[in-house]
Structure formats: C-alpha cells, structure tokens
Amino acid sequence: MSHGKIREEKTCLNCGHQVEERFCPHCGQENIESRHPFYYLFTHFIEDFTHYDGQFWGTLKNLMFKPGALTNTYLAGKRQKFVPPVKLYIFVSFITFFVFALFPLMNINYNSKKDNEKQNKKSIFDKMKALDAQKIVDSIKAKPVLTKEDSVTIKSLGVLPDSSKIDDLENAFEMDKKIDTGAQYGGYKTRKSYDSAAAKNPSAFDFIKSPLAHKFFELKEKGVTKAEIAKSLTETSFHNLPKALFIYLPLFAFFLWIFHNKKKWWYFDHGIFTLHYFSFLLLNVLFVFLIVKLASLTDIGILNSILNLVLCALLIYIIAYFFIAHRRVYHTHGVVSFIIGGMLFTLNFFAFMVLVIGLALVSFLMIH
Template sequence: MSHGKIREDKTCLNCGHQVEERFCPHCGQENIESRHPFYYLFTHFIEDFTHYDGQFWGTFKNLMFKPGALTTTYLEGKRQKFVPPVKLYIFVSFITFFVFAIFPLMHFNFNSKNDSEGSGKITIFDRMKTLDSKKIIDSIKAKRVQTQEDSAAVKSLSVLPDSAKIDDLEQAFEMDKKIDHDVQYGGYKTRKSYDSALAKNPSALDFIQKPLAHKFFELKERGVTKAEIAKSLTETSFHNLPKALFIYLPLFAFFLWIFHSKKKWWYFDHGVFTLHYFSFLLLNILFVFLLVKLASLTNIWFINTILYLVLSALLIYIMGYFFIAHRRVYHTHGLISFIIGGILFTLNFFTFMILVVGLALVSFLMIH
C-alpha cells in the first residue's frame, strides 16, 4: 500500500465519484495527493510491482521452487494472488538485459602481439601458451607405472593446441587489422566479380547470400577492422536478442499446442505456461551470469569451488525444470510426459538455434 498523503477532497480525480476511504469504489484509484517529490516516481514503481503484500515475493518463490505452480494457479482463475504472466515476463526481461547492459557478457583481449607487449596486457592467447601441454604429457609418460587417471589426463591434454597452432590462431584474430585484400567470399574477391557470376548462375538462395556478400564487400572496401566488425556485431546482436526471444514466445506455445489435446488445452493456456517458463529461464540466466562474474572477481579457491558447485547445481536444475513443470501443468503420465517433454525440448532447442543463426545474419547486415 502507498504511503502517500490522503486528499482532503473526497472527489476522485480520475472518475469524479465520491471516495469514502482511501480507494475509489468506482475506478479503484487511490485518493492521495497528486504532486510528490521526484524520487516518488521510482518508489511508486517498486511499490506498484511488489505491492508490499507479498505478491511479488510469492510469485518469485513459486516461479523458482515450484515448477508449474504459477501456471496452474493462473489457469484455475486465481489471478490476484500472483503477478500476471505478461507483467512478470516484461519485468524479468527488463532486469536481465539491464544488468547485461551494465556488465559486458564477455571481455576477451584479442589485441595483437605487439600491442600486448607495449601495453603490458596479457591476451587470451598468452594464457593459452602458459599451459605447456606437451611438457605435461611427457612428464606423465615418463612414469614407470601409469594410472587410469594419467591416461585420461593424456587424452584430455592431447586435444589442446600446441604453441604453433596458437600462434596461427593469434594471427587470425589480430583484431586491429583490416580484412585482407586476398580474402574471398565464395571464391570471389570483389563485388563486381561476385555479381557477374551470380547473374550467370542464379540460385534459389540468392536472396540470402547476395545481401551477405554485398555487406562483406562493403566492409572490405571501407577498410573496417576486425575489431570494429566484432564490436558492432556483438552490440547489434545484443540489442536484437530481446526481440528474438519475444518473437519466439508464440512459436514455443505453438509447439506445446501441437502435442496436447486441443479440446482440453487452448492456445491461451500454452501461452501462459510459455511466459512463466521464459521468465524462469531469463531469471536463471541472470543468476548464472552473476555467479560467473563473482567467480571471476575472486582468486580464493574455496569460494570459487562453492560458486562453481552452486553453478553446476543450478544448470542441472534449469535442464530439469521444464520436465517437472510440464508434468505438473499438463497432468500427463510420467513416461509419456518425459517423452513429450524430450521431443519438445529437442525441437525447441534446434528451432531456437536456427533463430540465433538468423539473428546473427541480420546483425551482420545491420553493421554500419
């Protein structure tokens, strides 16, 4: 409840009806003074969302620890007890992407070797080189008796690239360099040669390939560096991700609609389940991100061990949450629910990957 001062005038400012107590019986507006300090704009938003009556915290608790409870309660018609699904998704989405905007998701130093030596910064490739896998493997093989753990370690370390491969990779990632003149797109070095070949041999996928090729040649001709491309691509993809998730919501609900009874479950019901599930995913993606960030800030092995154990448990819980929520909401038999859940999970995973690839292509075309 708001702590605003009640107006002496009992006429509602919104609808003109008489207000006997604090709230108007006709429209529900609170009859308090309309002019407030500036900070009230922010405190009122928090009050309105949390309600101080436990609505928000009850929603949060059920969303996190009772898979499917919010959806079941909402579909039963009990809609004043918890935060509405759309409002919950918008709020969680806003908080998640706001935190991502403040703290960068990834920060790798891909500077060239000369730049790193001059600035004293250690690049990601320098860190890779510090682990001399060849020497470790040789020391293990020098043992007279090798245990099963030694054999597993040799197999794992054999996968790591040697110094020569790291040098090649480092050269490829010299982000301060422009796209080389010899770099080709589909075997063509210039836009003119590409368009000429395209006119002679048209393809059904030209509507996708042609814009990408033109953008590539445009960036090449402008002399844009790899670092500028990577930065612009990352920023554009980040700004497009909330839109992509919002677009995917009805598609996720559509897949649920396909695999369940059309008489018992309406598309609306699947939409409610989808909003709650995506709110859970976004919230836990935020928690995973914060745990990883926290682990990167401390070098105390004991604390890092605890953090990574919590992180591992959280990732397992995220994977299993969908199956638990799906069974509780749709009341299907355990084995049938698991099979349907597995199909839906796999189908949505590959469909979303296609959406992510499409998002990357669109982001590339939007580079300026």
C-alpha cells in the same frame, strides 16, 4: 500498496463518484492527495513493481521454487494474487537486459601487438609456443627404456599443434588487423567476381548468401578491423536479442499447442505457461550471468569451486524445471509427460538455435 494521505473530500477525482473508504467503488482509484513530495515518484515506482503487500515477492517465490504453480493459479481464475504474466515477463526481461548492459561479460577492447609487448604479458599463443611438444617428445624417445607414463605423455603431446599452426591461429585472432586483402568469400576476392558467378549459376539460397557476401566485401573495402566487426556484432546481437525472444514466445506456445488436446487446452493457456517459463528462464540466465561474472573477478580456488558447483546445480535445475512444470500444468502421466516434454525440449532447442543463427546473420548485415 500506497501510503499517500487520504483526501478529506469524498468525491473521486477520476470519475466523480462518492468514496466512502480509501478506494473508489466505481473505478478503483485511490482517493489520496494528488500532490506529493518529489521522492514519491521513486517510492511509487518501486511500489508499483514490488507491491509491498507481498504480491511481487510471492510471485517470484512461486516462479522460482514451485514449477507450474503460477500457471495453475492463473488458469484457475485466481488472478489478483500474483503479478500478471505479461507484466512479470516485461519486468524480468527489463531487469535482465539492464544488468547485462551495466556489466558486460566480455569487454571487446583489443590492444595492438606493440601495446601487448610493452605490457610484457604473455598471450595464450605465447604459452602454447613455449610448450614445444616436439622437443619434449624427442627427449622422451631418447631414453633407453620407455615407461608407461612416457607413452601416455607422448600421446597427450601428440594432440598439441606445432609452431606453424599456432602462428596461423594467432594471426587469425589478431583482432587489431583488418580483413586481409586476399580474403575470399566462397572463393571470390571481389564483389564483382562474386556477382558475376552468382548470375551464371543462380542458387535457391542466393537470397541469404548474396547479402552476406555483399556485406563481407563492403567491410573489406572499408578496411574495418576484426575487433570492430566483433564489437559491432556483439552490440547489435545484444540489442536484437530481446526482440528475438519476444518473437519466439508465440512459437514456443505453438509447439505446446501441437502436442496437447485442442479441446481441453486453448492456445491462450499455452501462452500463459510460456510467459511464466520464459520469465523463469530469463531470471535464471541473470543468475548464471552474475555467477560467471563473479567467478571471473576472483582467483580464490575454494570460492571458484563453490561457484562452479552452484552453476552446475542451477543449469540442471533449469532443465528439470521444464519437465516438472509441464507435468504439473498439463497433468499428464509420468512416462507420457517425460516423452512429450523431451520432444518439446528437443524441438525448441533446435528451433531456438535456428533463431540464434538467424539473429547472428541479421546482426552481421546490420554492421556499419
């Protein structure tokens, strides 16, 4: 643990008891000098989280490669061997979102159309327009004899949109533009007309629809651009995500409680499993993020192929991890464990999607 110098005095500074060795037998405080060099602040911080005695790295090793091992060890009463579940989750969560903040996956900085023209860069819409599907189809049909390959080409080109549709799509994605004055919400162009219609025909969902409509008209009146909305929505969602995940933890444990024996398993036990599993998820989400980020920075074909394979393997392992950990912790039979695990996985997937949608709605309402 610490490498501080042991005090010559044998009286504990914390509780006053006699200290024969390095640690006080009464309160556990280390009997070392209380004044240190400045760099000690940083080394002590690292030691507190990594525990050079192997506790931290042993915890990460078991978390990543031994599904359910940490939970089984903790519930068996061996609680000094690894980092406590709550501390582990907080630390992994802090590191994950700190890295997200340092290296954002998307930079929402949109140049105006004139700036793009100055840079002489073709957008994806320009490339789609350049691929004039109708002209290619007409040239193929002009042939005296059509081959099998020609038929396949015509079918594949048939799914491409025409130029007018591409123009509409491009206009929709022009992020430097403001919300169009003719834009509507639910068929209404102004807040006054919407409120009037809502008062005449009240709905059970007005508590959700009305705030969204009011925010839409507010942003429209302020002349906020699409880029500003997208940027604010992304930033607000990012700041709210850790809170949303923390709120979801007890719900995940509750689903586990529903599907397992109430006498054998306490809600506390499910909470420990949840903390370990979410720590694993956050850590692997960080790995996925870094792989995607690295792939976006390189144009080397072989390297990208390797990264994509690693990414696919990691995503498969993330899904399989839950089923393995669930079986090892709850000691259910193979088929029963798979069925219960599948139901839990599906239930949590839909519940989490509801949480994500709710987070997006809240984030939209928080845009200024």
